[in-house]
Amino acid sequence: MTPAQLRAFVAIVRTGTVKQAAAELELTEQAVSMHVAALRKSLGDQLFTRTHSGLAFTPGGLRLAARAVEILGLQDQTVSEVGAAAGGRRTIRLASSSLFAEHAASGLIDLFTKRANDLEVELSVQSPDQFASLLASRAVDVAIGPVPRDGQLADSGHLHNAKEFLSFDLEVLAAPTHPFAQRRASPEELARATWNLGPSAAGAHDAIPAMITQLGVPDDRQRIFQSDAAAWEETRRGTGLTLAPTFAVRSELQAGHLTRVSGPNNHRRNTWCAMTLAHDPTRTASELMRFIGTPKAVQAMLRGSGVPVKNFRPAVYVTLWN
Structure with missing residues (x-):
């Protein structure tokens, strides 16, 4: 052959x-x-x-x-690794859900790449439904996103190592001037409201689309922006509601730019999970799987690694795949 x-x-x-x-x-x-x-x-x-x-x-x-x-x-992985080794570099390829990529990936990657001078990271934003096939084809070394559904990884025909490492809260938010900031909203009112959402809402089997489904919000009440940050900015103007991981909007809540909306099903606990092949993972992938659940890694994901913005130069290459 x-x-x-x-x-x-x-x-x-x-x-x-x-x-x-x-x-x-x-x-x-x-x-x-x-x-x-x-x-x-x-x-x-x-x-x-x-x-x-x-x-x-x-x-x-x-x-x-x-x-x-x-x-x-x-074969493609070997060619890539040989080329990287010839240049004295190691490369790890990550697939990530949109939500993790926007709010937690930079802190994790920056801290992880500081552990070695020869390490580079390629990050691609992918649908969690594609994680199993991407890992099986060796297109990526590690996939990070929501906890896989029952049988989701087994269906690919390969054994996977899955590690849950970070739980976070997802909440409904509004501007302080929004009517729902002053009173409890009914399920019917929440479903009829306008929602400003980031790109992860357009996917499936991730935290935000799962909560939107739980709230019963129809497609025609959802406005999808190019990022969660853009959706939150629109919400701050008083037009509509949004969803956000609590840790990511801590400063917005403290400053009073956004406020929590009370109501049924307005809070959901979620967990992120890292996955790799159980057999023959790359050495760097195994290192990341061990590192990702450490207190330092969790701190970096929740609050960043503490590097001043002007000095933030992580060895990261981001590629967006269809």
Whole structure:
């Protein structure tokens, strides 16, 4: 088996046809078919057959699909690590939920990278639903976000190490001039209110969308901003309600720019969790998994690492993946 053959097969699995796989790989259909024919001969398995409803994969073909993604991911990881080692650097790739990335990642990453001069971090904002597949394909080394739902990691077919490390409160907030700042709001009033929310509200299976669902807020009452900070700024003007982790808006509450809204279901306890592959994680990933639950790490996530803003130069590269 060659990487080219595996990439051709994975593209067919992903797109469903040889024609679309060829277009994705910028190859001819004949070239893709030749790669598949070589795989079939090498493995002694048809891998898939064509039917009126599309491609039907053999049990061996399905097993190869899962293994091929992992093999190609290991190849890409190895190339990246060799290149980094040649430059005297180590790189750890993190996937993070939007909520964690905006409010806690910078403190954690800054403190963690200070432990070694040769360490760099690549952070990508991802949907928690993609964590298992990203870890399985070795696209990332560690994923950080909400505690996975029952069976969410097991469904990927790989064993994972999951570590809960930080609990936080999510609350409903408003400007002091908002009517709900003066009195208790009913569930019906909360559902009819205008809500200013950050990008994590547009996802699924994260803290803010879960609370919005619990409050019964329909989509047409939600305004999604490019960040939680932008949503809070709009809320400070007195237009609408917002949701925020309590630790992230402590100064806003103390200054009286925002205030808590009383009412049913207006408070929710959440926990963040770090995940990596249980077998063969990178050395740096194992270091981060041990470090992330320490008191210093938790302090850095909640309040920052104490570095003056003018000196804040973490070795972090942020990439936004679709």
